[in-house]
Structures are given as structure tokens and as C-alpha cells.
Amino acid sequence: MDGAPTRTHRLSDMVMRITASMTIRMEERAKALAAQGVRVVAFAAGEPDFDTPEPVKEAAIAAIRQGFTKYTASSGIRELREAIAAKLKRDQGLEYAWNEIVVSNGGKQALYNAVAAVCGPEEEVIIPSPCWVTFPEQVKVVGGTPVLVPARAPDFVPDPADVAAKITPLTRAIVMNSPNNPTGAVYTKEALSGIADLALRHNLYIIVDEIYQSMTYDGTRHYSIPALRPDARELCLLVNSMSKAFAMTGWRVGSVAGPREVIEGIDRLQGHVTGNPNSIAQKAAVFALTENVDCTPMVREYDRRRKHIVGELNKIPGFKCAMPKGAFYAFPDITALLGKKAPDRTVIKDSMALAEYFINEAHVVMVPGDAFFGPGHLRLSYATSMAEIDEGLARIRKAVEKLA
Ligand SMILES: Cc1ncc(COP(=O)(O)O)c(C=O)c1O
Known part of the structure; x- marks a missing residue:
């Protein structure tokens, strides 16, 4: 009923x-x-x-059998944060310490945490559009204003000049989602570098959503902003998730990597909102990341x-x-x-x-x-x-x- x-x-x-x-x-x-x-x-x-790959499920079953069913550190177990750091090093050549990473309940919460950590009421976040439905709403949740910047068809790669035109003293961050939902666009090196220049010039964070990172085609290369532009690393909040890459949508494991101060703020926030992501799913994620599960x-x-x-x-x-x-x-x-x-x-x-x-x-x-x-x-x-x-x-x- x-x-x-x-x-x-x-x-x-x-x-x-x-x-x-x-x-x-x-x-x-x-x-x-x-x-x-x-x-x-x-x-x-x-x-x-x-x-979800069978061995990943088995890792979760083993975790349950071993009684790994209690609260963990609210930002996730060190083992998983180290596994994420190792993946960032392996796939993108990025150096993050385990305590520069927070594990959350999916990429969605990781993104929300990132927005909430840097954007307050009346402040603005620039989002190239078309964009995933949740980005503007998350900005609204924290009382901020989403500022959409249309990216042109048919390639839908945002033009840094268009983004620059929308920057105001209230702008706090720019969202970069590549590969992109809904357009499937993979942003070029030039566009990403142009955004890094803007972020450095105006002291803005870049919320980098790379959850489709493993899915590029025709030899198209995915560039990660902090790898492409190490000078902008301190401004990047790098979000990833197990959902799409490992077919683990229901497990709810995502992460954000970023500068220690921001990560500590996110840790405080998450500690009061959800506490740790599911302990069993964390163990499954460790397995998927460390045992080279081939997707x-x-x-x-x-x-x-x-x-x-x-x-x-x-x-x-x-x-x-x-x-x-x-x-x-x-x-x-x-x-x-x-x-x-x-x-x-x-x-x-x-x-x-x-x-x-x-x-x-x-x-x-x-x-x-x-x-x-x-x-x-x-x-x-x-x-x-x-x-x-x-x-x-x-x-x-x-x-x-x-x-x-
Ligand atoms: C662009 C983008 N970011 C983040 C997410 C969040 O994924 P999840 O919370 O399952 O990790 C999605 C899911 O559809 C997405 O399309």
C-alpha cells in the first residue's frame, strides 16, 4: 500500500x-x-x-565471515585509502598520501562532500553543460548558485574562454566531468589546461569527476588535470568511484582525493552525516583495486x-x-x-x-x-x-x- x-x-x-x-x-x-x-x-x-565480478563478491563474503561488520574510520579504512592512492599512482602517475583521500558512499557523496567543503551560501560553482543532473542540485543544497556554461555541440568540450566569462568574485569552483555524462565527451588537453590556468589565476577549486575514466574509445586519451598540470594539483578535488568501472553501483564506494586541509574538512563533515561507508563494500573495493580485477x-x-x-x-x-x-x-x-x-x-x-x-x-x-x-x-x-x-x-x- x-x-x-x-x-x-x-x-x-x-x-x-x-x-x-x-x-x-x-x-x-x-x-x-x-x-x-x-x-x-x-x-x-x-x-x-x-x-559485479565474482571474486569481488567473494571478497565481500569473506569480510562478512571474518566479522568485518562494524564501524570503520569515518573516512574509510586505511587499507582502501592506500589502495586508491596506489591506483592514482599506477593509472595517472599521481602522488597522494592515504590521508589525502576520503572514501564515501559512492561518487555522489564524494562530490557532495567536495562541493560542501568549498562552497557556501551565495557562492557560485561553474558547471559546463549539458551536465549530469546532480551537479547543480548539490550546489543548491549548500545554498550556492550553479552557473551553467554551455559547451558547444557536437563535441561538447567546454571552452575555457566561455568559463572565464562566468567567473565572478563569488565563484569558488569549476566542475570538470570527463568522460562526460550525458554527452560522452572526453575533454582535450588544451581545454583542461585552460581550466587549470583559470583556477590558478582566480584561486578556484576544480572538482574533477573522473568516474568514467576507464571508458574511453578509439584510442582517445583521458587526461587527469592534476597529472597534466601539477601546478594546479592543490586546487583539484579528484572524485572517483567503483560504481561504473567495476560494475559496483549498489555497493556505494566512491572517493575524493585532494589537499590535506580540504580532506580534513570533508572528514569532519562525513563524520556527522553518514559516518563510514559500508565496511563490507570497503573490503570488496580493496580487493577490486589491488587484485587487478580485469574490467x-x-x-x-x-x-x-x-x-x-x-x-x-x-x-x-x-x-x-x-x-x-x-x-x-x-x-x-x-x-x-x-x-x-x-x-x-x-x-x-x-x-x-x-x-x-x-x-x-x-x-x-x-x-x-x-x-x-x-x-x-x-x-x-x-x-x-x-x-x-x-x-x-x-x-x-x-x-x-x-x-x-
Ligand atoms: C558524472 C557522474 N558522476 C558521479 C556519479 C555517481 O556515481 P556513484 O554515486 O554511483 O559513484 C554518476 C552516476 O551516474 C555520474 O554519472
Whole structure:
């Protein structure tokens, strides 16, 4: 039974300021339809369709058996922080001490901690858009103002000159998410270096979200700002997560690495908000990071799907899709379909209306670009099987044919 409202409540201004995550809402739509027996094709979830690797699960089971089921240090066990430091050294050539790292409940909390540590009420955080739905909302939670800077299609790499134009005395940080959700963009060395220059000139933090770091294609190289620009290292808050790289979304393990003073502030904050991330998941993460669990077959499979889905999307009238260089999202331009009429005569006025049309007409769930401040686009996650991709595309094509 669903809870029915019995009285009206007055919620805090903070909660009233933020909006629900559209990606989560779309995933819930898909699940609700499926629960009614509808055969849904869901491209909404930003979640690997692969299972967590078996040895990682075994490591967690062993941790439970050994009774590793109590509180840990609120910033995570030293063993995991050392494993993250070793990964940063191995993959990016970065030197971080274990106590320059906090482990949190997923990349989401790590990002929130980073924002909360450096941005206060009335202050501003610059976010290139289209952007992941959560960045602006987290800034609003801390009372700050998200300042969006559109990155230009089709490559969606932010131009440092556009970012520079938005810097004010209230700016505290710039968010850099590469590989990017929702666009799949991988930022160039020049763009990242330009952002590092701005951060140094204006004394701004760079919140670097690298959670799709292991997913780049066609030989595209991912550059980490503190490795590319060691002179800006002190300003970088480097966020990563086990979720996408190791297919561990449900385990909730993410981290932030940064200058000791900021990390100590984050430690104080997390100590009062959640305390430690799950002890068992921490042990599983240590195993995944130290035992060289090989996730490259997953990335190879994403690559195969990427080429297929983009090629096929471009054959659908009204869809124009650039080839993304990273992450696992296609972000087609659908502006040619806007203004058309559905069979019931409703006008498809924006990406939200188009996503709604595809749900109702074809039972295909995608996230509207508007949710990411990327109007005129849809986001399709290709972290789903090839058979599902083909079924979904066939349905989309049929539904498009009905638009007039
Ligand atoms: C860009 C980006 N950052 C961070 C996250 C957070 O991931 P998690 O909290 O599962 O580590 C996501 C998840 O979708 C994401 O897309």
C-alpha cells in the first residue's frame, strides 16, 4: 500500500529548492511499467548491465565471515585509502598520501562532500553543460548558485574562454566531468589546461569527476588535470568511484582525493552525516583495486555497442548522433523532430515531450536532454544488451514514422 497524504507539511527551504533526479524518475517509470507487465526497453539507467565480478563478491563474503561488520574510520579504512592512492599512482602517475583521500558512499557523496567543503551560501560553482543532473542540485543544497556554461555541440568540450566569462568574485569552483555524462565527451588537453590556468589565476577549486575514466574509445586519451598540470594539483578535488568501472553501483564506494586541509574538512563533515561507508563494500573495493580485477572486457563490449547504436540512430529520420569518445551514453540531437505532432495531435515541443511520447507510444525509456540542460537531445545509455538495443531502436523508428 502506498502512503496517502494526511496533512500538509512545511519543508525546509533547502529541500524545496532542489528537484528530483530526472534519471532516477525515468528509471522508476521503466520499472513501474514493467511491473504492470509491459515489455519495456530501458535506455535510462546509467548503470552497467554487467554483474559485479565474482571474486569481488567473494571478497565481500569473506569480510562478512571474518566479522568485518562494524564501524570503520569515518573516512574509510586505511587499507582502501592506500589502495586508491596506489591506483592514482599506477593509472595517472599521481602522488597522494592515504590521508589525502576520503572514501564515501559512492561518487555522489564524494562530490557532495567536495562541493560542501568549498562552497557556501551565495557562492557560485561553474558547471559546463549539458551536465549530469546532480551537479547543480548539490550546489543548491549548500545554498550556492550553479552557473551553467554551455559547451558547444557536437563535441561538447567546454571552452575555457566561455568559463572565464562566468567567473565572478563569488565563484569558488569549476566542475570538470570527463568522460562526460550525458554527452560522452572526453575533454582535450588544451581545454583542461585552460581550466587549470583559470583556477590558478582566480584561486578556484576544480572538482574533477573522473568516474568514467576507464571508458574511453578509439584510442582517445583521458587526461587527469592534476597529472597534466601539477601546478594546479592543490586546487583539484579528484572524485572517483567503483560504481561504473567495476560494475559496483549498489555497493556505494566512491572517493575524493585532494589537499590535506580540504580532506580534513570533508572528514569532519562525513563524520556527522553518514559516518563510514559500508565496511563490507570497503573490503570488496580493496580487493577490486589491488587484485587487478580485469574490467577491460566490459569496456570492449561498450565500445562494440557504442558503434552499433550510434550507427543505427543516425539511420532514424530526425536523429543526428555524434560518436561519443567515452562513458556509455549516446546523446543524439533530435531538434528535427520538435514541432511535429503525435497521432493524438499533441505537439512535441521539447525533448521532455519527445521522451514522454516514446514511453507511451513505444515503451522505450530515454532521458530527455532538458534534464541535463542539453535541450534538443535525448540520452540513451548503451549499458544494455545488444538485443535490447536493437529492439529499442526498432520501436523508436516505428514511433518516429507516426510523427507528422
Ligand atoms: C558524472 C557522474 N558522476 C558521479 C556519479 C555517481 O556515481 P556513484 O554515486 O554511483 O559513484 C554518476 C552516476 O551516474 C555520474 O554519472
